[in-house]
Amino acid sequence: MPTFFSSELVETDLSSVGHSPLLNADLAPTKPSQRKWGTYNIAALWISMSACIPTYMLASGLISEGMNWYQAVVTVFLGNMIVLAPMILNAHAGTKYGIPFPVYCRASFGVFGANIPAMLRAFVACGWFGIQSWIGGWAIYKIIVIYVPSWDLLPAWIAGINIAQFGCFMLFWGINMFVIYKGIDSIRFLLDIKAPLLIILGLALLTWAYERAGGFGPMLSQPSQFVHGGPKEGQFWAVFFPSLTGMIGFWATLSLNIPDFTRYSKSQRDQMLGQAIGLPTTMGLYAFIGVAVTSATIVIFGGLPIWDPVVLITRFTNPVVLAVSLFALCLATLATNLAANVVSPANDFANLYPSKITFRLGGLITGIVGILIQPWKLVTDPSGYIFTWLVGYSALLGPIGGILICDYFVLRKKKFQSVDLYKRDGVYSYRRGFNPAAITALILGVAPSVPGFLGTVHLVDPSSVGLFFMHLYDYAWFVGFAVAFVFYFAVMRKSKAISPMGIRSD
Numbered sequence: 001m002p003t004f005f006s007s008e009l010v011e012t013d014l015s016s017v018g019h020s021p022l023l024n025a026d027l028a029p030t031k032p033s034q035r036k037w038g039t040y041n042i043a044a045l046w047i048s049m050s051a052c053i054p055t056y057m058l059a060s061g062l063i064s065e066g067m068n069w070y071q072a073v074v075t076v077f078l079g080n081m082i083v084l085a086p087m088i089l090n091a092h093a094g095t096k097y098g099i100p101f102p103v104y105c106r107a108s109f110g111v112f113g114a115n116i117p118a119m120l121r122a123f124v125a126c127g128w129f130g131i132q133s134w135i136g137g138w139a140i141y142k143i144i145v146i147y148v149p150s151w152d153l154l155p156a157w158i159a160g161i162n163i164a165q166f167g168c169f170m171l172f173w174g175i176n177m178f179v180i181y182k183g184i185d186s187i188r189f190l191l192d193i194k195a196p197l198l199i200i201l202g203l204a205l206l207t208w209a210y211e212r213a214g215g216f217g218p219m220l221s222q223p224s225q226f227v228h229g230g231p232k233e234g235q236f237w238a239v240f241f242p243s244l245t246g247m248i249g250f251w252a253t254l255s256l257n258i259p260d261f262t263r264y265s266k267s268q269r270d271q272m273l274g275q276a277i278g279l280p281t282t283m284g285l286y287a288f289i290g291v292a293v294t295s296a297t298i299v300i301f302g303g304l305p306i307w308d309p310v311v312l313i314t315r316f317t318n319p320v321v322l323a324v325s326l327f328a329l330c331l332a333t334l335a336t337n338l339a340a341n342v343v344s345p346a347n348d349f350a351n352l353y354p355s356k357i358t359f360r361l362g363g364l365i366t367g368i369v370g371i372l373i374q375p376w377k378l379v380t381d382p383s384g385y386i387f388t389w390l391v392g393y394s395a396l397l398g399p400i401g402g403i404l405i406c407d408y409f410v411l412r413k414k415k416f417q418s419v420d421l422y423k424r425d426g427v428y429s430y431r432r433g434f435n436p437a438a439i440t441a442l443i444l445g446v447a448p449s450v451p452g453f454l455g456t457v458h459l460v461d462p463s464s465v466g467l468f469f470m471h472l473y474d475y476a477w478f479v480g481f482a483v484a485f486v487f488y489f490a491v492m493r494k495s496k497a498i499s500p501m502g503i504r505s506d
Contacts, residue, residue: 009035009267010097012418022111023422026350026359030098030263037264041188042274044195045261045339049254050282051198052336053135053309053329056290058250060307065239069219069291075240077284079247084279086255086401086481091271093408094259097418101257101344102351105400106421108407108488112433115352116442117256117400122348124253124393125341126366130375132337133176133367137169138376139310139329143322144168146314159374169376173367175334180342180363184264187338194335199282201328202289209296217295219305242474249394251279252477256400257344342366392453395473398480399445403438406485411498437491445484449476 012029037045062072093104101121105114141164145151154162161169179186210216258275265271290307297306306312313325346362357365408414420426424433452473455462462470472479492498 008096010418012097014419014422016419017422020422020424021355022106022424024350024354024358026347027100027103027354028422029103029418035098035264035266037188037261037270037274038266039270039274039277041192042262042265042271043278044192044274045188046275046278047195047199047282048191048332048335049340050279050336051194051202051286052132052332053139054131054250055283055286056309057307058247059287059291060294061246062239062243063291065243067236067239067243069295071236071240072243073284073287073291075243076247076287077280079244080251080280080283082244083248083251083255084275086405087251087258087275087279088272089405089409090255090401091258091262091265091275092268092414093416094262095265095268095271096414097416098263099418099421100260100263100347102348103421104259104408105404106428107412107416108403108435109438110430110433110435111421111424111426111428113430113435113439115348116439117403118348118351120396120400121253121256122345122366123369124397125345125348126369127373127375127393128253129176129337129341129345129366130370130373132333132341133173133370134169134375135310136172136175136330136333136337137165139313139326139333140172141165141168142310142314143326146322159377161376165376170371172330172333173371175330176337176342177364177367179334179338180346180367181360183359184343187335187343188264190331190335191339194331195278198328198332199285202286205293206289209293209300213296213299215296215299216292217297217299219295219298220292245394245475245477248477249392249397250283252394252397252401253344254340256397256404257347260343260347261339341370392456392476395449395453395476395480396446398477399442399484402445402481402483402485403441403488406488407438407492410489411492437488437495441484441488441491444487445480448479448483449473452476 009032010029011032014023014028017023058076059067059069059072062075063069067075090104093099094101102114102118105117109117141151144164151162151164154164157163158166179190215221262271265274290309293309293312294305294307297312298304301315306315310329313322313329316322316325342363345366346359349362349365350357350359408416417427420428423429428435430436448469449472451460451465451469452471453476454460455465455470456473
């Protein structure tokens with residue numbers, strides 16, 4: 001596929017668009033002078049986003065459902081190898097045309113219909129932003145409590161947390177907002193610093209655990225003794241497929257809005273190699289570090305394994321170690337949060353009202369929604385976190401990925417009328433700015449997973465849903481992607497909106 005990795009970059013002249021309500025400086029195509037991200041920068045992006053506390057703890061949810069340590073790590077790695085494919089494919093348009101995700105959606109959903117996938121993506125990101133901000137604030141709180149233990153005795157103040165916990169959460173939230181205000185270049189700078197630092201610190205933690213425990217502990221040497229009991233014990237395949245879907249769901253969001261970053265890439269080869277180097281390797285490595293260090297804590301401290309790295313750090317008494325660890329955890333969470341959970345919704349909210357909402361204002365809206373969802377409630381149950389939160393929104397985002405990839409690669413042959421992406425009456429206006437085929441494909445793609453989701457969250461009795469739909473939900477991302485892809489292709493290939501050259505032929 002030599003043409004796929006072609007270095008062809010399209011520069012779009014928007015002088016004919018005028019003062020379009022679909023255009024602002026943040027949504028406009030990047031200029032050649034702005035495309036500075038090479039292979040290292042793209043790899044650093046993924047290393048920085050993957051090296052975070054949720055990745056470290058991912059295997060805990062899988063082990064609690066009946067997997068042993070190596071099954072959990074392999075599932076994490078395999079899920080990220082699978083999601084790498086749509087990641088690279090959707091990145092192509094961003095690199096070629098220099099456009100962000102919501103503009104990319106305009107070709108398939110219509111110039112106004114693009115707000116539907118953009119908002120679905122944005123609200124998922126708001127949830128993630130809240131989760132990561134809570135984790136960062138929690139790290140600050142747990143370290144301070146070592147020196148101010150009276151904080152732990154404070155009564156619950158709001159939504160089940162005390163005022164000190166909420167204050168640390170808001171402190172970390174404020175740091176995020178400040179970096180957003182400084183813009184995309186400050187985020188790239190942060191990612192470039194974090195990537196090598198977090199790999200070094202992760203390996204240092206692994207080395208410390210190995211030396212202190214005289215090995216990697218009983219979870220790795222005697223894995224069968226640490227497989228949790230329950231109805232799924234010994235039923236590997238019953239756990240594997242929903243877990244795999246959950247792992248794909250972990251980055252299903254970024255597999256859609258990756259153009260928000262690759263629009264700054266120097267070439268297709270840079271974005272492809274950078275993602276392949278940075279994503280699956282770091283996810284697999286950090287999942288292993290999480291398991292191995294946790295296993296070693298059983299020997300080092302005695303008792304139950306310590307999965308939460310924040311709790312683990314509080315066991316150290318050296319103030320220098322505590323300070324370095326706190327800085328590393330906050331940097332890891334900050335960089336991941338900004339790149340994965342702010343850039344996209346900031347652009348998505350800007351796409352709602354380009355003339356009024358800027359990237360900075362979109363970032364502030366993301367932050368406010370991240371507070372309102374009360375993220376501390378989402379991370380209390382690792383099983384619910386994977387099988388409800390991750391699988392649930394993968395059912396929502398899989399169909400969007402199927403539509404985008406079908407439209408760009410299969411139907412349009414990687415060709416856009418890029419100027420018309422910013423016109424209300426251009427070739428992507430469809431019916432008053434909405435493409436009914438894409439909207440219908442999205443609904444049909446989500447529909448098969450709805451009964452299983454309702455049964456999983458117990459809004460309805462799982463027995464009334466039926467085993468077929470409960471099992472189908474385990475494959476939510478795959479089912480949604482396939483259904484939406486096939487329906488969209490079947491309808492649009494006969495549509496006058498697509499010509500053999502990949503443009504409208506009215």
